[in-house]
Amino acid sequence: MKFETRAIHEGEEPNFKEGGAGDAVIPIHLSSTFGRKEVDVPTQGYEYSRTQNPTRKALEQKLASLENANYGLAFSSGMAAETTVLLSLLKTGDHIIAFDDLYGGTRRLFDKIFHQNFNIQISYVDARNLKEIENSITKNTKLIWLESPTNPLLKICDIAAISEIGKKHSIHVIVDNTFMSPYFQNPLNLGADIVLHSTTKYLNGHSDSVGGCVMLNDKENYEKIKFAQNAAGAILSPFDSYLVSRGIKTLALRMKKHEENASKISHYLQKQKKVLKINYPGLESHPEFKLAKKQMSGFGGMISFELDSDIIGTKKFVENLKYFLIAESLGGVESLIEIPSMMTHAAIPKSDRDKIGLKDNLIRISVGIENIDDLLEDLEQAFNP
Ligand SMILES: *Cc1c(COP(=O)(O)O)cnc(C)c1O
Numbered sequence: 247m248k249f250e251t252r253a254i255h256e257g258e259e260p261n262f263k264e265g266g267a268g269d270a271v272i273p274i275h276l277s278s279t280f281g282r283k284e285v286d287v288p289t290q291g292y293e294y295s296r297t298q299n300p301t302r303k304a305l306e307q308k309l310a311s312l313e314n315a316n317y318g319l320a321f322s323s324g325m326a327a328e329t330t331v332l333l334s335l336l337k338t339g340d341h342i343i344a345f346d347d348l349y350g351g352t353r354r355l356f357d358k359i360f361h362q363n364f365n366i367q368i369s370y371v372d373a374r375n376l377k378e379i380e381n382s383i384t385k386n387t388k389l390i391w392l393e394s395p396t397n398p399l400l401k402i403c404d405i406a407a408i409s410e411i412g413k414k415h416s417i418h419v420i421v422d423n424t425f426m427s428p429y430f431q432n433p434l435n436l437g438a439d440i441v442l443h444s445t446t447k448y449l450n451g452h453s454d455s456v457g458g459c460v461m462l463n464d465k466e467n468y469e470k471i472k473f474a475q476n477a478a479g480a481i482l483s484p485f486d487s488y489l490v491s492r493g494i495k496t497l498a499l500r501m502k503k504h505e506e507n508a509s510k511i512s513h514y515l516q517k518q519k520k521v522l523k524i525n526y527p528g529l530e531s532h533p534e535f536k537l538a539k540k541q542m543s544g545f546g547g548m549i550s551f552e553l554d555s556d557i558i559g560t561k562k563f564v565e566n567l568k569y570f571l572i573a574e575s576l577g578g579v580e581s582l583i584e585i586p587s588m589m590t591h592a593a594i595p596k597s598d599r600d601k602i603g604l605k606d607n608l609i610r611i612s613v614g615i616e617n618i619d620d621l622l623e624d625l626e627q628a629f630n631p
Contacts, residue, residue: 249312249429250498257307257491272304274488297476301484305491306459309449312428312494313441315461317468319475320487324424324444325351326480327458331440334474335418335467338365341386343379345403346370347396347602349422350591372602373403374534376411383415392438393422394431395538398550398586398610399603400525402534405541409437418467424448424577429501430544434463445482447577448547450493451500455486500579500615504547507621508613514622515551518629522552522607548576550586550610557606560585564609566628569620576612581621583611 247255260268277299280292292298302320310318321327332355336342344356348370360366371378373392390412394403405421412419420440421433427448433441443449445457459482462468475481482490505528512526524531527538528545538545553560564572570583574590584590587599587606594604613621 247311252311253308253497254495256311257304272301272488272491274484275300276484295484296479296481299481299484299487301491302482302487305482305487308491308494309443309445309459310461312497313423313432313434313461315434315441316463316465317461317472319460319468319471320445320482320490321458321460321475322480322482322486323456324349324422324442324446324458325355327442327444327460328352328355328422330474330478330480331420331442331460331471332360332366333478334470336360336364336366336388339367339386340388341367341369341384342389342391343369343371343382343387343417344391345373345393345396345401347399347401347604348391348393349397349424350593352391352422354593372401373408374401376404376407379408379411383411383417387415387417390417390419391422392419393425394541395425395527395546395548397425397548398525398591398608400425400527400532400548400550402527402532402538402541404537405433405436405438409439412439413437425548426542426544426546427497427501427577429497430505430546431542434461436541439464440467445490445493446575448501448504449497449577450490451497451578452489452493453575453578453580455489455493457482457486457490501544501547503615504613505544507615507618508547508549508611509545510618511611511613511621511625512549514625515549520554520629522554524549524551526550547613548610549613550608552605553607553609555607557585557587560607560609561588563628566631567624568627569616569624570611576610578612579615581612581614581616583609586610 258272278295282289306318369382409419418439421438424444440462515521526549570581573582
C-alpha cells in the first residue's frame, strides 16, 4: 500500500467476525479494564487499558506504517514520548549529543530534569558540522538527538551521515520528525534508529489534541520503551487515539496544501523590503537547500523570518494580522504566528539564543491551509499599515 492508503486503512480492518459490526472506523474503547473467561488467559491479550487498549493499538499500528517502522507507541504528549525514551535508554552518568537549535521544551527537559536530577551530560552542537559531532563523542555517549529542520531556525542536518557516525560508535540516533511529518521525511529510511513526533502538530493536525509518538524497528529497544510506557504510564487516551487516527487520514492532503501555501508566502516575503532574512528549506537561498531536496520529499509548512525592526515593531507587526492567530504550537489547519524570543523560546537564556542566531526580531509562521489570497492580503496590510 502507498502512503495515502496506509494512512486511511492501516490498523482499521473492519471486524466482520461474530459480534463485530464491520465498523469503517475504529471504535473508541473507553474500558479501563478487560474481563476474561479463564483466569490465566487475557482476552486477545488485553488486560488493563494503560498496558494496551484496542483504539490506541490501532493508532500505534497506523503510526508505525507511516514511518515504515516495525513498531509504534503513542503517548500523552510529545514530551511524554521524549521522557519515556530517555527513561528507557539512559542511566545516570550517560551522555547525549544534541542539536543546539531544538524545541524549547526538549532543552528544558534535558537541562532542568535529566541533567540536574540524574546527572545526564548533554553536549549541544551545530549538527550541520559532522566534525563537531564526532569530536563530542565520549565513552558514555548513548544518544545523538536531532531535529531537522530545527525549530525555529529551520537548519538542516545530514541524517544519513550522522546515522553512519552513530552506527560506527554504537550510539543510537533519534530524530524528532515533528516539523516534516512522516509525509515529507522518513528518518528510519535514512538510517536513524528512533523517530519521535509530537502528534499535537501535523499528525493530528486540527489543534484539538495533545499527544506524542515513537516509531522504531529494533525489537530490543521497542520492548524497553514499551515496558516504560506501561511502567511510567504516560499513555495516549482512547479518545485522543481516535482523534489522531482521524487526523492522519488527511495528512497527505493537508501537507501538500501547507507546503503550497508556505512556498507562496516564502516567495512573497522575499520581495518585502522590511524582511531581512527568510528561513525556509524550499528557497534556493537556504544554506542546506541541496541537502533538503535530497533527504526530504517536500519542504513543509514552517517559515521563520527576521523583520527589519526592533522588538516593539516586531510585536506590532504580528498583532496587526487578522488571520494568523498569535499562538504557540504549529501544524494545525489554521495559520499561527509567534515571536520565539518572547514565546516558545523565551525560557532559553538570551546568551544561548544569541549563540545559535535566534534574534529578538525573528517571527515564526505555521502556515495553515486557508485560501492563499486571504493570507497574502493579510500580510500585505500588516507590511503597509
Ligand atoms: C511541540 C513539540 C514537541 C513537544 O510536544 P508536546 O506534544 O507539546 O508535548 C517536541 N518537539 C517538537 C519539534 C515540537 O514542535
